[in-house]
Amino acid sequence: MTASPDQPVTRRTAGLLDARGEWAGLRVVVAGLGTSGFAAADALAQRGARVLVLDARAGADEVEKARVLDVLDVRVRLGDDAATALAGRLPDVDGTAPDLVVTSPGWRPTSPLLVAATAAGVPVWGDVELAWRLQAPVGSPARAPWLAVTGTNGKTTTTRMLAAMLAAAGLRTAAVGNVGVPVLHAVVDPQPYDVLAVELSSYQLHWSASIAAQSAAVLNLAPDHLDWHGGMGAYAAAKGRIYEGVERACVYDVADPATQALVREADVVEGARAIGVTLGVPGVGMLGVVEDVLADRAFVDGRADSAAELGTLEDLLGASGGTGPAPHVVSDALAAAALARSHGVPPAAVRAALRGYRPDAHRIALVGEAGGVRWVDDSKATNPHAASASLTAYDPVVWVAGGLPKGADFDELVARHARRLRAVVLLGLDPSPLRGALARHAPEVPVLEVPATEDHPVGGAGGQQVGGQLEARQLGGRAVMDRAVALAGDAARPGDVVLLAPACASMDQFTDYGARGDAFAAAVRDRLARRG
Structure with missing residues (x-):
């Protein structure tokens, strides 16, 4: 079951059309204490609403926001304390059923709390609707x-x-x-x-x-x-x-x-x-x-x-x-x-x-140029459509791609741009979706893969292997990008663009697309500095 975007209008919410509405005394559950959830709780409390905020996270950022909201008499339940409500039972606000649930954007319609609200006839609004x-x-x-x-x-x-x-x-x-x-x-x-x-x-x-x-x-x-x-x-x-x-x-x-x-x-x-x-x-x-x-x-x-x-x-x-x-x-x-x-x-x-106008970081940013090769960071291209737009701008390309595919299909992307590819360097814990598309639609293009793990000796002085034992450590962050840049640089020729346009999310090996782009730029700068 999913929560419906076509929300009911109740007696209590019918008149809440603008700032003149009767917001004071409104009982509201706010789902999530990120940027939008905090803003919603703050705005509602300032207008006299009774607010309860729920978030399964209980990190330093959430705890600090909870302290600030406490001054506004907003109740906040974090981590395990929020588990019951987040599991689907619609919580009371000051002992009474809520009039409204305000959800942060990323909460899925299938989230138990939102489904429970819909089942109970309680409207669910996003922060933008609010x-x-x-x-x-x-x-x-x-x-x-x-x-x-x-x-x-x-x-x-x-x-x-x-x-x-x-x-x-x-x-x-x-x-x-x-x-x-x-x-x-x-x-x-x-x-x-x-x-x-x-x-x-x-x-x-x-x-x-x-x-x-x-x-x-x-x-x-x-x-x-x-x-x-x-x-x-x-x-x-x-x-x-x-x-x-x-x-x-x-x-x-x-x-x-x-x-x-x-x-x-x-x-x-x-x-x-x-x-x-x-x-x-x-x-x-x-x-x-x-x-x-x-x-x-x-x-x-x-x-x-x-x-x-x-x-x-x-x-x-x-x-x-x-x-x-x-x-x-x-x-x-x-x-x-x-x-x-x-x-x-x-x-x-x-x-x-x-x-x-200047673009945001990691959006078609030129991060280095030497020997007739340009290095471009478009780490923000996190899906095939965005990567296709980026690839359209360059020819020929050494394409650095891969990551968390999110179930995407890459066949159309590869088929459309196969002719412009000099080589492809694949990142990610599971490069098989992109590898398969390249094999089907660009079989002549060299595909170079950055290993997701590497073997290290277990124990021993000075890193010496003990008893033939090895452990596999997952590569991530800068280690991944150093290898990707090395492979891409060796494949590139004068006149080429080495383009980081992954067509995938980053969270399998990087914190976010920004960290991925930063690692790429740093690895490029180091390579160019070493080569004078």
């Missing part, structure tokens, strides 16, 4: 419109570009939601924002039913997080929620028909427009590329036969980590520009933002 309902009333100058972004890949880049464009136009804004500032903090800020650039994950959208953005974009749609959502249909439906109630513009990718289908299915405000983004010459109502110019034929007068220049491909060099504007970076920039233009941002502000 933020939407804690805003100032409609029509108030303190209520900032939302420009919302989702998609399988490119969300953070697009959202940060969008925030930069809004700021360049002189607006008080922030990148919030799944990136930057928690959206709850932004909507209750004493100094109101003019407009918010809101990144939303499929998890957050699953638990959101009331959000109605001024404009919204689904950048792309490819299989991801299917184990969480239960299938591609549910994943796509979650993404499509971002278009519901849109007032001005639904931005979609012309090259991805699935995103256009979500626009067609959405229930929007009368007058809202579908705005396409293309890497080709734009038609009427689209943004695209004419030669090297980013062109707007959607938000200009006389768009039937004219366009506004928003910048050039050269303006995106900084956004591409110094390696040239990869196609997915151009697409992200156009989507951000479409949202900004829908809000009235002038072309000059769009261009200024693109010229000044």
Whole structure:
């Protein structure tokens, strides 16, 4: 059984539509004490709600947050103390059944606590749904419109570009939601924002039913997080929620028909427009590329036969980590520009933002160059769709790939890019899924594997083997990447790019994708330093 995103409306929650609602005395269970859970508990307690927070973790970070919340009279149960409630029995709040459960984004719909809430008729909201309902009333100058972004890949880049464009136009804004500032903090800020650039994950959208953005974009749609959502249909439906109630513009990718289908299915405000983004010459109502110019034929007068220049491909060099504007970076920039233009941002502000934008760490970052070989870190490419976008930008490539596959299928990825591969270096505790795809679709490409373990002598002075005994130690972190960089460097030729675009999650051998990228960059620097 799973908890349903179509939440019941109870007598107690019916009037909780904005900050004027009767929040005082509301009994709330908050599931999870991460960044969003802490923000939810804080915001609710500040409005007089009675809050109980549950988290199976009891590390130093959770304990410190619990101390802070205790000052606000918020009860927190951690670790074993939270086990009973987390196992499925809906806990009381101050001796009474809760009126509401607020869940952190990563909690699955099958989590026993959330299933129990649904079975009991208790609404389950995500942190973003709560933020939407804690805003100032409609029509108030303190209520900032939302420009919302989702998609399988490119969300953070697009959202940060969008925030930069809004700021360049002189607006008080922030990148919030799944990136930057928690959206709850932004909507209750004493100094109101003019407009918010809101990144939303499929998890957050699953638990959101009331959000109605001024404009919204689904950048792309490819299989991801299917184990969480239960299938591609549910994943796509979650993404499509971002278009519901849109007032001005639904931005979609012309090259991805699935995103256009979500626009067609959405229930929007009368007058809202579908705005396409293309890497080709734009038609009427689209943004695209004419030669090297980013062109707007959607938000200009006389768009039937004219366009506004928003910048050039050269303006995106900084956004591409110094390696040239990869196609997915151009697409992200156009989507951000479409949202900004829908809000009235002038072309000059769009261009200024693109010229000044720099990507986050581990996103197509040039980390070294020597002997005609460039080394690029795209550790954030944690699924096949993201890796495909990265590979598209380079030819030929020594591809460093692998990790935790999350059940992904790599056949289409390898088949599409086989011709550009000089060699492949495989990481991960189980490289067999990628190895199999390479054998089927790129049998001529050399495949070099970093062993997941190595043998060490047991006991003995000075590391001498005792009694022929060996132990196998799992490799991880820097040891893995040192070997990967050595193999990749030996395979590369002048003119090649060694590209870390793993197409997999990192947690089998690294703390996260950031640690993986840091290890790659450090190993590259050491190799280049040794070779002068």
